[in-house]
Amino acid sequence: MTGRKPNWIPRVVAVAALLLGAGCDMVGVHHIAQKDYAAQRRSDVLSTRTLSDSTVQALNVVALDRDACAANFPRCTNTLLYSDGLDDERRLSSLAELWLAYAIQHDHAGDSTAIDDAALDAYLQSARYAYAYLFYTARDPGERAFETRQWQVLDFYNYATRRAVGSFFRLLPTLGTDWMRTPVAGWNLLKPSTDVYLGSGDYLPKQLIPAADLGFSGLRNSYRRDGFGSTFIAIGANPNDSDQPWRESNYVPLTAVLEFPGATLQSVLETHDVRVYAKNPYLDNAITLDGQSIPLAANFTAPYGVWLARSGFAQQSIRSLLGRGGLARPEVLLMQPYDPDRLTVIMLHGLASSPEAWINVVNEVMGDEQLRRTYQVWEVYYPTNVPVAVNLAQIRKAIDDTLHHFDPSGRAVASNHIVLIGHSMGGVIARLLVSSSGDRLWRVLPERPGLTATQQQKIRQRLAPYLQFTPMPQVTRAVFLAAPHRGTPVAQWKLARWIGSLIRLPLTLLEEGKGLTDAMQGKGATRGTPARIPNSIDNLSNEDPFIEASSTLPISPEVHYHTIVGIYKSKGPLAASDDGVVPYASAHLDGADSELVVPSWHDVQETPQAIIELRRILRLHASALHCLWQAGAGDAGRTQLACGQPSS
Template sequence: MRHHPSGYFRRACSRMGPARAAAVLALTMLAACAGPVEVRQVSLVRSYNDARHTTLQGHGPGADTRIVLRRHGLDGLWDRHPDRAIAALRQQAGAGHGDELPDILFALAELSYRQGLRHHRAEDFLAAAIYAYAFLQPGQAGGPDPYDPRFRQAADFYNLGLTAAFPAPVAIVAQRRALPFGDIELAADPAQLHWHRRMLEGFRPTATLAVSGMPNVYHTPGLGEALTALGRPEDSAPATAQAQDTAHDGKLFEVTSRLRIPANMMLDLDDPRSQVLGGHLHGRLVVHVMDESRDTPVPPAYDQTAARAISLQETALWTKEYRGFFDGTTYDGTQPRLVAMTPHRPGNMPVVFIHGTASSPYRWAGMVNDLLEDRNIRDHFDFWFFSYATSNPIPYSAWQLRRAITQAVDSLGGTQADPALGHITLVGHSQGGLLARMLVINPGDRLWNGTAGRPLSTFRLNPRTRQLIVDTMFPTPMPEIERVVFIATPQHGSYLAGMSLAQLVGRMTSLPWRVTETAREIVTGAGDSTHPDNRMPRLGSVYAMSPRSPFMRTLPTIPIMPDVHTHSIIPVCGAGDPLSHADDGVVSYESAHIPGVESELVVRHSEHSTQSNPFTIAEVQRILLLQLARNPATAARAMPVQAAIR
């Protein structure tokens, strides 16, 4: 049985007093007269999230696009038939007045992007990018106010739309692509793929890559699809084959073909707002490379850290760090020892990074990633990385480094062709610092006599063996080296290297045949090879770095050349108080400290592997900027890559 509301109200009032019934009646009437507009207080977070609700986050259309749909009577149609709603809105854009065209273009970009996410259709993503480009009108008058939130959103629709429309492998060639409303003819100039006498290939998008293992992940904001590319030497085999071929040709220096280059692809259209409403569009694909991009009205977007991380992942040479320590022949004549990240640009000063024991060049990744974010460093320095078998004798590895640097400088025309090649900075970590020191001293016969205990002239040796000893134990300073940075370097030996466990590990390592044969000849050439106590000398780096070794007792007594600028970065565990008892777990402060350096930074609360410590990186950055400030002439000679190519 149903009851009429008015009857119910009368019966309720009969059970109340007159005053109470009147109050209830008044409240009921007020509720019935409440207006449709309501204002309520929300939190700052809620306010921001409501304003930024967008398809980019995987939601439905944002508030601005919903306004356009409602004003054109298409809100319900969008919910029922999205493709028909987009077609209707596009038709109304052609018939509408100019003031509302930007609003419609933005809405079309977001709605097309939503359809791309929903159906995974490349043509929808491409349409979203084109609509967003027409809304932005980059480089032209009449674009949106940069304070308009839609400005950044439209840039993201453009960038991510291109990423979805041009997945890996990205083919930057002339092509015709379908659109939901027609098609677009895309031109692509093949000449833009030539970079520093290399052919750019293997383009791979980076927008959907998540990088871990790098403390800082850097992006360069701008327009376009962020990519990475491989630079294959022109008129040669593909990049992977080229890398394998050079592994056996005796080269000590090469520009790597395996490191990926941060790149970008833009889709440009002339008069985009007129074109976008037609059925047959014309555009062009334009490639940019990060190191050639100067300040432009339309900056390209890059994911530079992602490019560097992919390089590390694809080469994975850190897996050979311990093999390179135990097997001294790993790098003996089979791998280029000095690798440049990018081709040399005239006027750029080389920085050579030298890793430590049981390590690899990739331990510099965090530092290099941060240093390259400094535009002055990126534009005026070339980064080279030295690889070597870290169990080999230190003088032998230093000789290899010397030969590699000499070959690199000569292959680039020498210091007369480019004076910047005469302003090299060495950055050595741990044992790498000892290799660097061997290149900036002039010991005469002191190092040999102190290590061998007798003059070289007293040994009966064949000419080849004698020459190797002269090359390794009688070094001369390299005039091209202007500055050395020692990081956690055991200048007076490592107490860890003197421990019995380290000595046991040292015995497990192998040495190159040339080194072992030289050692045998030294023993037999000493004239007392029949003596029962005459054994093979301990030549490996572990023995040499022991504070008790003759080599380590002699090397610190030989001064560094006075015209070489030196800096020390010394990590210590904890607060390092007092410094006289501090160490980094491998090297004590007293061993790493040397007098006479231009600067010494003690990095507290840091262990031996301090390359990624922010204070260590900041100090290397300061030193490189100091090097740049003291060589203004080379800075003036530095030029963009394209100019260097010509």
């Protein structure tokens, strides 16, 4: 027996181990750090490229794990689909994430290249399982509104939709117009349904850019609406070079939705039909799916930001000021495709400027849900080198032509109760658009003795479009920002005069000036000495005859007007202050419904205070009109007073 272990020793060891094991805790407790709390709950294949905790737990229930799924993906998804132990919500949400992970792993295409069939099929599988989870399980989306898992699944759906729709978009131009369904990656693509109209007259964009990928500098805020669907910028064909003075926007928001037809959960899971809905978020707040009204996602800032970034306005406006190319005549730029049922806001920029002057103003208006439902924005883009009187006449004609083109009868909401907003020189022009000249401006002409009656009549005929005008009847409210209604001494500074000397006026205007000079030759006049035509900088001088005469013209009593004034250099009393360019005394208007003074340089329209004030005024305008429309016909004075407006 010496040297041999007793046979009872292993048994003792085994019993001891069993007893010790029974006395140990099998579950430990640890605390999750605060910084890891949100990450653990929200981590998923989109945010961290790893499966969410919910999907991992679902795999554990059916005796699977990540490695098993990676080794045999078809077996993994089939096991999840058919095994007991999971309810439909856990099953479908996990399948949506697994298929999305598979699609991302096999998607090697960029936004400008086509996705291969395997990856596209996986994106559609993911979108279908997410769609089934959202609309074909026991609870409807509203009952899960506060659950993190639903937001994850919605993100899975939206991302899969984004990639699939981008792939479909490249296919559409090859299909013509007569098709109803076409095979794509083992699926049947049904003909898309769309209400997205592009300014080029098309419903099929030339370019489609995912909006979620973009960020913008220069824009203070980015306005989005959370919801169902994937957001895009739809870009139409470039506008042609016809003689029309208007351009509808060809950069518009689009929200894409994939629908998987079926009356039951089983039929949805078995279908290989898919339809794309392309919705205009300006028109559509929601979409009806499975009998439920579902709020649509939207991005209202991205189309505007891309349009501005690609416009080249900054360089073009300087060339236009100096008369060295660029813009030749005023254009009316519609920020959204024309809508007859929305009120119109028309914005006019200032000297050496462009629509970029309204970057944040327009974005804030389009980003405000109430204002977006009520208004459409037009921007007048005009050459700022020519005299104010010439721009006034040409801008008036461009606006009139645009209104008549879209609404020949003049009865649409868009054609009435227009709001004009003008900054700097654009504010001067805006005020003249709502003023009456009578015969007051004829005295700005230099006296030429000895003119015959025929010569005088000829001169009047030529100058009447510039010196004789009436208010635009369609405008009932105006806002003037830092507008030098009485001119500014800055226009006489040496630097301003030097810049003015660099300005070239259009050849047609110079020829018109020479023609006028010839017509104005009277007795004793020296022939061949044409009168000098003032440029825009000359017109902004506080000593300019036209600005002096026009500053006293009466504003239409039908127009409610407001002023916003910047104060950059305070010189004691408000009346002695200025914004660095325009004196307060020049920007102030007696009789205004309101005046806001903002600590600001001349670009006061970019300040948050001015934007808030503009939004207030636009809400006031809409509210007053709603009251008037509700009141209907009757005594106009009493109706206006009841609606909080002074009787005109």
